[in-house]
Amino acid sequence: MSASISEFYDGKTVLVFGSTTFPGKVLLEKLLRSCPNLENIYCPIRPTTKSQIHQLSPMDTFAEIYTTKLFDRVRRINPKFQEKIIPFDINLLISSPTITETESDLDEHKQLPQGVSWRKLQETIDICFYIANNSVDFKEQNLKDMIHTNVMDLKSILTFLKTCTQLKSIVYLSSIYANIDCPYIDECIYPCLVDPQKLVDALDWMDKEMVALATPKLIGPKPNAFTFSHWLAETILAEEQKHLPSISIVRVSIIGAAWREPYPGWVEKSDGPSELFVAAGRGYLRSMKSDSNDILDIVPVDIPVNLLIAASWEKYHEENRERLTIYHCTSSGLNPFHWQEMSNYFTEYSKRIPYEHAFRRPNLSMTSHSLIHDSYVFFSHLIPAHLADIGLRLIGRKAHVVNIYKNLHRILLGLESFTHRGEIQCSYDSLNSLRQLVSETNNSTEFYFDIRALHWPTYIESYLIGTKRYVLNEDINSLNGAHKHLNNLRNIRWTFNTIVLVLLWRIFISKRPTARNLWYFIMNFFVAKFVRFFKIFSAGNT
Numbered sequence: 001m002s003a004s005i006s007e008f009y010d011g012k013t014v015l016v017f018g019s020t021t022f023p024g025k026v027l028l029e030k031l032l033r034s035c036p037n038l039e040n041i042y043c044p045i046r047p048t049t050k051s052q053i054h055q056l057s058p059m060d061t062f063a064e065i066y067t068t069k070l071f072d073r074v075r076r077i078n079p080k081f082q083e084k085i086i087p088f089d090i091n092l093l094i095s096s097p098t099i100t101e102t103e104s105d106l107d108e109h110k111q112l113p114q115g116v117s118w119r120k121l122q123e124t125i126d127i128c129f130y131i132a133n134n135s136v137d138f139k140e141q142n143l144k145d146m147i148h149t150n151v152m153d154l155k156s157i158l159t160f161l162k163t164c165t166q167l168k169s170i171v172y173l174s175s176i177y178a179n180i181d182c183p184y185i186d187e188c189i190y191p192c193l194v195d196p197q198k199l200v201d202a203l204d205w206m207d208k209e210m211v212a213l214a215t216p217k218l219i220g221p222k223p224n225a226f227t228f229s230h231w232l233a234e235t236i237l238a239e240e241q242k243h244l245p246s247i248s249i250v251r252v253s254i255i256g257a258a259w260r261e262p263y264p265g266w267v268e269k270s271d272g273p274s275e276l277f278v279a280a281g282r283g284y285l286r287s288m289k290s291d292s293n294d295i296l297d298i299v300p301v302d303i304p305v306n307l308l309i310a311a312s313w314e315k316y317h318e319e320n321r322e323r324l325t326i327y328h329c330t331s332s333g334l335n336p337f338h339w340q341e342m343s344n345y346f347t348e349y350s351k352r353i354p355y356e357h358a359f360r361r362p363n364l365s366m367t368s369h370s371l372i373h374d375s376y377v378f379f380s381h382l383i384p385a386h387l388a389d390i391g392l393r394l395i396g397r398k399a400h401v402v403n404i405y406k407n408l409h410r411i412l413l414g415l416e417s418f419t420h421r422g423e424i425q426c427s428y429d430s431l432n433s434l435r436q437l438v439s440e441t442n443n444s445t446e447f448y449f450d451i452r453a454l455h456w457p458t459y460i461e462s463y464l465i466g467t468k469r470y471v472l473n474e475d476i477n478s479l480n481g482a483h484k485h486l487n488n489l490r491n492i493r494w495t496f497n498t499i500v501l502v503l504l505w506r507i508f509i510s511k512r513p514t515a516r517n518l519w520y521f522i523m524n525f526f527v528a529k530f531v532r533f534f535k536i537f538s539a540g541n542t
Contacts, residue, residue, distance in 0.1 A: 005313045005443045009035035013124045018131030019043035022268050027305045029262050032074045032081050044090035058087035094156040125164045127312050131173045143215045143225040144203045150229035151196045158240050167245050169312045176251040178230035181221040185426035187326040189238040196232050241324050248311040252304045252329040257463040259300035265466020277467045279408050281350045283360030287376030291368040292340040297332040304329045307449040327431045332423040337456045340366050345460045354482040356474050361489050381405050
């Protein structure tokens with residue numbers, strides 16, 4: 001076995017599906033920076049729609065990606081790094097021709113990038129990474145869309161991969177939540193008895209309303225369409241295993257901001273948890289339904305990225321290549337972090353490093369009681385939202401706060417499937433074996449994936465700063481305005497509370513002698529205590 005993971009990738013040609021996702025882009029950056037001598041990275045993607053009349057080609061999409069800060073470190077090492085990346089339309093693979101067609105036939109109706117032939121793809125690809133719609137999205141997912149993206153596209157791509165003569169390793173990034181209904185998740189495939197093609201045929205004639213009604217029945221014990229689709233995808237990989245080279249599956253939990261690389265706190269708008277950080281940091285999110293002992297199973301994006309790269313390295317030299325290897329990449333069983341801890345740290349740090357344009361001062365509460373949570377939602381979410389929109393209309397501005405809360409509540413509803421649980425019980429045998437091997441070959445510094453070393457308070461602070469810098473595009477060095485705004489919000493809150501207290505006094509206390517006498521007794525008691533403390537404090541300083 002090659003002692004160095006970086007040297008192992010020398011001269012290799014890599015195929016990356018999902019290269020424009022959050023973990024996909026971090027994977028590209030890591031490969032280009034830590035494995036600079038690899039040959040090429042092919043990136044099949046879908047053309048993106050920029051407007052109703054303009055569609056970005058794969059080359060245009062990557063031209064925008066190249067300019068981001070993500071690739072600054074790579075740019076310093078190799079200013080022409082983009083020459084190694086070859087993007088093209090993924091539909092060319094999904095509708096791939098049969099291997100019996102001649103190369104001239106292939107090139108005639110398959111518009112591949114200049115200088116790349118279809119036969120060259122089949123004869124040069126060494127390693128395939130598959131990252132398709134893997135970041136946990138807290139918004140509701142349509143079952144039909146998830147099946148097409150995570151299942152049917154995978155089947156089509158596996159058909160193409162069977163024709164790749166040099167392909168030695170396939171690494172698939174799955175989700176630990178695909179099998180979350182199991183009390184203990186072992187390193188094996190839990191087969192699904194549903195035929196994906198029959199399911200697609202049944203869903204094709206249904207409209208969105210019918211699909212929504214049928215989804216709970218179809219997915220059974222799975223919490224949502226996202227987990228169900230990954231369950232089906234793993235079943236397909238197991239079925240096709242005998243026709244393909246070695247396969248590795250990395251099951252990851254919620255993917256969060258970067259721990260160390262490419263930059264501490266690196267995150268994108270598409271990342272699910274960052275939406276909650278923005279909502280909580282700007283004071284919109286005040287309450288979440290979660291037990292204080294519930295675990296936030298989040299993994300920094302650089303952990304699964306390094307694990308993907310190392311898994312292919314190990315599998316390439318493994319004696320029993322036909323064995324399907326599964327790695328579990330979670331934090332709850334190795335370095336647990338509770339939601340209540342996250343809430344405490346986030347509230348503390350978000351006041352020290354505040355976001356601009358805050359709606360209210362950050363203060364996130366966790367409760368497992370439905371009645372208390374609903375009360376918080378009513379008094380701390382709905383009433384302020386409607387009052388704010390009334391105020392905006394009065395000054396001639398567009399009301400939008402209620403819509404913000406509607407979207408936020410949809411996210412919280414989707415989040416319940418991933419948060420109302422304790423530790424995810426799963427096996428780490430393959431992960432421990434690979435970690436030991438990486439450590440013995442002195443690769444653990446460059447390709448680290450041991451989450452036990454992660455310090456959660458520091459990570460949450462980096463996450464908050466990263467969201468401020470990379471998602472909200474705010475200057476981390478200019479905090480005076482944000483601090484001043486938070487102080488103004490505090491003064492408004494104190495003024496409002498004082499007015500409410502005076503009104504309550506006028507309505508309930510001043511008109512009842514017994515209540516009034518009790519009020520005077522309490523006030524006299526606290527005033528006497530304050531005077532006594534003040535005298536003692538003054539005497540101590542003289």
